[in-house]
Amino acid sequence: MYRDRKLRICLAASAGGHMSQLLKLRECWKGHRTFYVTTADIVREKLQKYGEVFVIGECNREHPLWVITVLFRCIRIIRRERPDVIVSTGAAPGLLMCLSGKFFGSKVAWIDSIANVERLSLSGRMAKTFADLFLTQWPELARPHRNVEYVGAVI
């Protein structure tokens, strides 16, 4: 008989569209112990209704220095919270959270943002190399890749 242990789950997404997609999936981690990681204070209040929130700041490929700063913040959170799983919809900060988690033994589930309609996002293509579950929201993007699944669109 299975006894469903509560998992410690890290839910990581940039403020804005990435986070609105992640929040549409709320039902699937009900009963587990979760915390949120996002990029801007403006969503903190909204997320606090659902659990603990860490704000790691914005970063993108244009600013390598911010990437390093955010990466260190991610590592600090992972080492303190020790999540079993990271679930992320991107973007770059979400990828850094997944990467840090993977390094310390977490499993990774990546849902590529619906905004990427012609090819997987850059963060997604990187996450694909180590993710344990990888979902896209467009059927035509799942076809050319192994390990990329399409089961539907979140929005």
Next chain:
Amino acid sequence: MIFLTVGTQFPFDRLVKSVDEALGQNGFKEEVLAQIGHTFYQPRNFEAVCSLDRHIFDRYIRQASHIISHAGIGTITMALDNNKPLLVMPRRKCFREHVNDHQVATARKFEQLGHILVAHQENELPTKMGQLRTFMPRKREAQPHAVAERIAQFLHELNVTKE
């Protein structure tokens, strides 16, 4: 009321300026409320703020008769969820409005599906603003439960292997 919103990560001068100029011309008498982030251009024909408190933002979305924005998925989702006619202008990398051109493809896809109107260039904006008044967005059928179920299954499998 038209709600104009461009997000906060990058400035979006082209959109704010085009809307401002369209309003300066004849025929557009609607009130505009705007959230323009770090956009440098200061509109003359409507009030604009940098960012909005979450509650006020949600209220503006609900109260707006029409919405104009960048082609960000956050705003597209909110407009579709609230059944509001939305006109977007995609952010472009060459104008330093985003890190890449993915908004062009997003906008085109949602336009093809009949969910939104798109002004691909500044000069299309006044015409599209006219069309927006009578535009009826097609309702979107999404499958969030199927995706949530797949993740729940993944979490369950992890639990089993952990024991």
